[in-house]
Amino acid sequence: MPEKSSNVTWHSGAIDRAAREKLAGHRGAVLWFTGLSGSGKSTLAHAVEAALHARACRTYVLDGDNIRHGLNGNLAFSAEDRKENIRRIGEVAKLFQDAGVLTLTAFISPFRADREAARGIIGDGFIEVYVKASLEACEARDPKGLYVKARAGEIKDFTGVHQDYEQPDDPELVVDTESMTLEHEVAAVLDYLEARGIIPANAK
Numbered sequence: 001m002p003e004k005s006s007n008v009t010w011h012s013g014a015i016d017r018a019a020r021e022k023l024a025g026h027r028g029a030v031l032w033f034t035g036l037s038g039s040g041k042s043t044l045a046h047a048v049e050a051a052l053h054a055r056a057c058r059t060y061v062l063d064g065d066n067i068r069h070g071l072n073g074n075l076a077f078s079a080e081d082r083k084e085n086i087r088r089i090g091e092v093a094k095l096f097q098d099a100g101v102l103t104l105t106a107f108i109s110p111f112r113a114d115r116e117a118a119r120g121i122i123g124d125g126f127i128e129v130y131v132k133a134s135l136e137a138c139e140a141r142d143p144k145g146l147y148v149k150a151r152a153g154e155i156k157d158f159t160g161v162h163q164d165y166e167q168p169d170d171p172e173l174v175v176d177t178e179s180m181t182l183e184h185e186v187a188a189v190l191d192y193l194e195a196r197g198i199i200p201a202n203a204k
């Protein structure tokens with residue numbers, strides 16, 4: 001990233017991440033859902049958010065389609081723009097984590113290097129969740145009709161059609177949406193958060 005800001009100094013207040021986490025009763029973290037369009041990232045992120053909310057956790061979902069209306073509305077789908085998309089989300093998610101929030105991001109984030117850069121920005125709270133579904137399954141689902149448009153040449157740079165999706169090498173979690181029910185997927189994510197001590201283990 002080109003550094004244009006100079007003469008800026010980081011200011012830390014008396015209330016830090018640990019203090020905010022103590023008040024919240026859980027850790028701040030970033031669940032980074034990655035997968036093809038139609039794999040089920042948004043559905044899963046919102047279902048996990050609902051389950052966490054029911055357990056009185058502070059949550060927020062950053063969703064690709066929504067963020068591209070505002071913050072990243074000036075970005076398209078070239079590799080360069082996707083990189084910038086993920087960099088900005090990484091920085092925003094880091095702020096949410098610092099606020100003590102359980103942050104859920106739902107972006108295709110197709111390139112390994114960009115996800116690793118986000119991991120570098122966010123640090124220890126970065127949890128990569130591979131929302132796994134084959135291209136064939138996603139294309140058969142085609143919830144927004146985008147694969148049909150991409151195949152017809154009406155959309156360019158479409159992931160899985162014109163551009164690669166690079167599967168995670170070593171994600172913290174894999175959720176296979178072709179073989180699991182949504183309920184089991186949510187339970188797998190919550191179990192992981194409990195096992196890591198990010199949320200307290202309590203009655204489900």
Ligand code: ADX
Nearest residue numbers: 037064077082085107108109110156157158159
């Ligand atoms: S990412 O690759 O930069 O992470 P992001 O998750 O923000 O992508 O946006 C993907 C969403 O944008 C898709 O769910 C789809 O609705 C829409 N979209 C529009 N054009 C494309 C395209 N060429 N490739 C992928 N998704 C696209």
